[in-house]
Amino acid sequence: MNTIRNFMLRLLFIAVLLALWEAAVKLLEVPAFLLPTPSAIGVALYRGTISGLYQENIGITLTETALGFVFGSAGGLLLGTGIALSRRFDYFMSPIIVMFQAMPKVALAPLIIVWFGLGMTSKVVNAALVCFFPLMINTIVGLRSADEDRISLMRSLAASPWQIFVMLRIPNALPYIFAGLEIAMIFALIGAIVGEFVGAQAGLGMLIQSMNFTMDVAGQFSILLILSVVGLLLNMSVTLVRKRLLFWDPASRQAGIKPDKL
Amino acid sequence: MDAPQTPVMGGEMIAVRQLTKRFGSAGAPVLALSDIDFSVNEGELVVVVGPSGCGKSTLLRILAGLMPSSEGQAFLGGTPIAGPRRDIGVVFQSPVLFPWRSVLKNALLPADVQRLDREKLRDRAMALLKLVGLEGFEHRYPWELSGGMQQRVALVRALIHDPALLLMDEPFGALDAMTREQMNQELQRIWMERRKTVLFITHSIGEAVYLADRVLVMTPRPGRIADILKIDLPRPRGLDVMNTPAFGAYVKRIRTGLNASGGIE
Numbered sequence: 019m020n021t022i023r024n025f026m027l028r029l030l031f032i033a034v035l036l037a038l039w040e041a042a043v044k045l046l047e048v049p050a051f052l053l054p055t056p057s058a059i060g061v062a063l064y065r066g067t068i069s070g071l072y073q074e075n076i077g078i079t080l081t082e083t084a085l086g087f088v089f090g091s092a093g094g095l096l097l098g099t100g101i102a103l104s105r106r107f108d109y110f111m112s113p114i115i116v117m118f119q120a121m122p123k124v125a126l127a128p129l130i131i132v133w134f135g136l137g138m139t140s141k142v143v144n145a146a147l148v149c150f151f152p153l154m155i156n157t158i159v160g161l162r163s164a165d166e167d168r169i170s171l172m173r174s175l176a177a178s179p180w181q182i183f184v185m186l187r188i189p190n191a192l193p194y195i196f197a198g199l200e201i202a203m204i205f206a207l208i209g210a211i212v213g214e215f216v217g218a219q220a221g222l223g224m225l226i227q228s229m230n231f232t233m234d235v236a237g238q239f240s241i242l243l244i245l246s247v248v249g250l251l252l253n254m255s256v257t258l259v260r261k262r263l264l265f266w267d268p269a270s271r272q273a274g275i276k277p278d279k280l
Numbered sequence: 281m282d283a284p285q286t287p288v289m290g291g292e293m294i295a296v297r298q299l300t301k302r303f304g305s306a307g308a309p310v311l312a313l314s315d316i317d318f319s320v321n322e323g324e325l326v327v328v329v330g331p332s333g334c335g336k337s338t339l340l341r342i343l344a345g346l347m348p349s350s351e352g353q354a355f356l357g358g359t360p361i362a363g364p365r366r367d368i369g370v371v372f373q374s375p376v377l378f379p380w381r382s383v384l385k386n387a388l389l390p391a392d393v394q395r396l397d398r399e400k401l402r403d404r405a406m407a408l409l410k411l412v413g414l415e416g417f418e419h420r421y422p423w424e425l426s427g428g429m430q431q432r433v434a435l436v437r438a439l440i441h442d443p444a445l446l447l448m449d450e451p452f453g454a455l456d457a458m459t460r461e462q463m464n465q466e467l468q469r470i471w472m473e474r475r476k477t478v479l480f481i482t483h484s485i486g487e488a489v490y491l492a493d494r495v496l497v498m499t500p501r502p503g504r505i506a507d508i509l510k511i512d513l514p515r516p517r518g519l520d521v522m523n524t525p526a527f528g529a530y531v532k533r534i535r536t537g538l539n540a541s542g543g544i545e
């Protein structure tokens with residue numbers, strides 16, 4: 019499938035689509051504030067990059083996303099482990115968790131801006147919050163889903179609960195944890211952008227918001243393009259690590275199949 | 281544990297006394313084992329045959345210390361079984377390998393769990409893997425192996441810490457007839473060399489007669505012992521022993537015993 023010929027055909031296909039788009043907008047005289055032409059989007063992208071405006075804001079959004087991802091994932095991992103290990107902890111935490119889980123976390127964004135201000139902190143908190151749950155849930159499920167036969171085997175060797183945890187439960191949980199990380203990575207970006215929409219002084223979300231006021235639709239499209247590339251790269255980076263680390267996992271051995279546990 | 285074992289034949293290794301096992305709720309209990317009584321002497325190879333669901337695996341799990349009995353008791357070397365022990369090797373019905381461990385590392389799992397001398401056991405693992413025909417596969421992963429090869433890894437893993445007692449639950453049930461006969465020969469060889477006590481479960485009558493010093497025949501659920509049969513065939517037994525009249529007579533007797541007990545329910 020992936021021959022050079024097919025690759026060229028693919029490029030050609032995209033080029034034809036873009037050309038049709040361009041022609042349709044021009045022929046039908048669609049106003050630029052409704053739908054810009056691909057060339058106008060290209061120009062916007064060029065201008066934003068030349069002035070350094072885009073790079074600066076990409077940097078800010080990426081930092082917020084990365085910090086949120088790290089804190090949120092670490093928190094989810096820790097709490098998930100605690101819950102999987104201790105029935106008592108699970109018992110007391112679960113009502114709170116069920117309540118928070120059902121709530122769309124982005125709805126908290128306005129409050130978080132009030133609590134943490136317009137700066138970066140509020141976006142990091144926002145991103146961390148949406149990352150937290152997929153990680154926590156997947157950690158719990160992963161640690162608890164160790165195969166009964168494997169547990170029996172470990173027990174028959176007179177393994178201690180700690181050994182069963184380290185030698186069996188943790189490796190068994192890794193595919194689940196990585197599925198959680200893949201989701202969390204994208205969620206973190208969404209959290210950061212939503213935070214910027216609600217109130218920010220910088221970042222790609224803030225740029226989109228301000229371009230919306232000035233009806234710079236081509237500019238918005240150019241940022242959407244950047245965001246989808248950024249999202250793709252972030253997701254690919256996690257997938258790459260997963261395939262390296264979890265070469266033994268059936269889902270990682272097959273190309274193009276993503277374990278979606280949520 | 282690694283000291284050379286002086287084969288003291290005659291001492292009781294396993295003693296099972298009026299053992300009964302019930303599963304499930306008090307309202308609708310499932311009686312899996314009923315009033316089981318037998319012993320296995322040190323160095324003896326005893327095979328349990330019985331129809332599917334008669335409680336063979338349950339018996340093995342009780343002996344491995346993985347679950348308690350409901351009534352009666354089981355003893356290992358004179359002490360009541362209170363939990364898993366390090367000097368037992370268990371082979372389960374399925375290979376139960378860890379996909380994140382290579383073949384060699386899977387075989388060395390008991391060494392890791394019991395913190396044994398890894399270097400020494402590594403050589404032993406290599407030798408055992410060679411013995412079961414897995415030379416060159418040491419660094420492969422379980423998913424790269426056929427089912428039969430995986431089961432052989434499980435056998436090596438059960439032998440690696442040189443346990444005095446081997447509990448084997450239909451270890452070769454998933455193998456093709458030829459590989460299975462090979463594995464039976466291998467097992468006999470290992471057993472004759474190292475004089476371990478072996479409790480081997482199967483539902484193949486031929487396999488039972490070929491391997492056993494004694495065969496325990498079980499009834500369908502609830503499992504009881506229908507017959508205990510001493511197999512007097514000279515060792516080492518070659519595969520051609522299966523064509524002898526004596527072998528045929530044993531097979532016939534076990535089959536009759538199974539059929540008779542099967543007819544009751």
Ligand SMILES: Nc1ncnc2c1ncn2[C@@H]1O[C@H](COP(=O)(O)OP(=O)(O)OP(=O)(O)O)[C@@H](O)[C@H]1O
Pocket residue numbers: 303304310311312330331332333334335336337338339373483501
């Ligand atoms: N954990 C359990 N809970 C409830 N019932 C069980 C449990 N384990 C086994 N049983 C029941 O006990 C009976 C004996 O099961 P067991 O697995 O020991 O049979 P078996 O002789 O090993 O069969 P097979 O040859 O098919 O492996 C079965 O009827 C089964 O339904």
Ligand SMILES: [Mg+2]
Pocket residue numbers: 336337338373449
């Ligand atoms: Mg069974």
